[in-house]
Amino acid sequence: MNKVLELDAVSRNFTSGIFRTHTTWAVDHVSFTLERGKTFGLVGNSGCGKTTLSRIITRVLRPTSGSIRFEGEDIARLDRRQCKTYHRRVQIIFQNPEASLDPSMRIRDSLLEAMAIHHLGESKEARMEKIRATLRQVGLPDYLLSRYPHQISGGEGQRLVICRALLLEPEVLLLDEPTSMLDVSVQASIMNLLRDLQQELGLTYLYITHDIELLGWISHTIGVMQKGRLVEVGSRDQVMDAPVHPYTKELLYSYTHWEGGTIP
């Protein structure tokens, strides 16, 4: 099966106010498909609904309408057990690694806990063995295991969060701005790591960011979101080199042209 995750007309609104209700469509009829082993890049500016969409996919939020199928199964209809498996197989990496790790837990315990929750590994020994192997895979030294999150750097933190996700043997990684807090040199090393891991493990990525240049480097397919709507979807080359929608053109333009910045 080549289609891992299929989104079909997913929408979500938020209402505010009591007397005069105001409805905002954060995500408005978004449909796309994640293909196994490939990267789908989702780009859009702040407030366009990218993060709401990732919350819907992780089942943190329910869609107002529309459906998401994971390997053909509607994720809204999963029972408790299936749901837990879904959460193991679809992992999410957030922007801020420090906020993703419990500050009062040593790194070792944070990593062990994730495996224990999903009953992976026969014994603690077997789990530790796996943790050491995965640490090597993401390029981290063993001595970090006894550290606390505040004692490590941002780049190491993001590698650790990726390591924790990999321990659960996921198929899909949702990457929500994983490098926007990092320096360019660290960003380059994380992006290279992600590309290598995809080749080794056949992972499927949904990469969410506002940086269209980054997407051009990592994506196979790019979707452009504006105000909750998916305004353009196409292969990397088509979107980067021959954009059709005016908003895509504007996004690409604002990366290469500086003087054009107007104040609204």
Place this chain on the structure above:
Amino acid sequence: MVPDIEIQHLSVYFDTAQGPVYAVNDLSTIFRAGRISGVIGESGSGKSVMGMSLLRLLPNTARVTGKCFFGPHELYSMPLRQLRKLRGAAIGLIPQNPGTSLDPVMKLRRQLTEAITTHGKRSRKEAEAQAAKLLQQFGFEEPERILNQYSFQMSGGMNQRLVSALGLACRPGWVIADEPTKGLDAVIRNQVYTVLRQIYAEHHCSMIVITHDLALARRLCDDIRVLYMGQIIEQGTAEEVMEHPYHPYTAGLIYSLPSRGMVPIPLPDPNRLSHSGCPFYPRCPKATARCGKEKPGDYLLPTGGKVRCFLYE
């Protein structure tokens, strides 16, 4: 006449259980008036600490040696009362994290007028009129409405423009902008760039722009200083530094940009960690045995820039 800012052998360090940690290490440079000087480097390179030390806004735990001159005045031997007259009036600050730099329980009106009345003897009415005018310059079409709101009601880009307006409220001759584009998307980043350009063009401000956004530095600045572990390792015009980097670290930084190939700088070589030479030695792809033993000096480049690397001795 706006004076230059000169730093002489400035070191800023923090005492820790493992001994002193240097954020800024024996740094000397002159920021020329009338120019936009960029300071680039990774997080932890000491660029923000250097910027804050120019206003003596460091935490109490920081220990400072060396001198900072603002024209004839030495900032560290100046009484605090006199320094306060310089802060905001002569050297403005556009701080990092605009969202947290504004007071969430104070209306923007009060924050902006306060900045104006602190330094000039103006009535509240005059100050308010000036604040409204200032907001208009920064692209707010309805300043009266904005003045009645709070910072949390603004978007990230609006807050960035607000702190920029605050920093410039007293029309200082110098402005220190600390990471003005951190975490902003391309469209808002362009707005900020336009605002800073506008400030420079209309107020004839001299600027120090501290950033890790290399593309912004290239576009905005006249010259660039590259900071690594609290030292300036390369310095030159923006074009020279970004298009023909000399120092291996600067080159590494530039080639890790997505548009320049996304090649990461190598991680430190564990065998090279204990050394007494160049700070970049453990990660340098071009290091020789000498780099681990001696500290390179500043070598002048034919283009007029300076680089701290034995390759250009």
